[in-house]
Amino acid sequence: QAQLVESGGGSVQAGGSLRLSCTISDNYPRYCVGWFRQTPGTEREGVGNIYTGTGYPYYADFAKGRFVISQSDYKSPVYLQMNSLKPEDTAMYYCAAGPLVGPNCGRLESHYNFWGQGTQVTVSS
Numbered sequence: 001q002a003q004l005v006e007s008g009g010g011s012v013q014a015g016g017s018l019r020l021s022c023t024i025s026d027n028y029p030r031y032c033v034g035w036f037r038q039t040p041g042t043e044r045e046g047v048g049n050i051y052t053g054t055g056y057p058y059y060a061d062f063a064k065g066r067f068v069i070s071q072s073d074y075k076s077p078v079y080l081q082m083n084s085l086k087p088e089d090t091a092m093y094y095c096a097a098g099p100l101v102g103p104n105c106g107r108l109e110s111h112y113n114f115w116g117q118g119t120q121v122t123v124s125s
Helices: none
Strands: 003-007 010-013 018-025 032-038 045-051 067-071 078-082 091-098 119-124
Touching (some): 078 091
């Protein structure tokens, strides 16, 4: 059973950057890691995902060009580098682990089995 811990959240002004980390302890070397975010009263929104060890991430439209998901090797943390942050990026950010959905990583919350506790990101204008 995978255990995930996020870190790196905080407060930043609009236009700034933050790097979130997702540390995963698990016996399985290959799986999908997804990043999601959620604001109060809304459903979790997918930010992007990566299949560990391959280096080929997927991004939601709002994240393209601003966010980068990376991992050095399949045993290292998965990072979410967020640049040019906007006030609307304010949310609780979660990482999650799960199996492939067909040939790709899933984009929905329901595709992931294990979740971290979340880390808060606040962007002020």
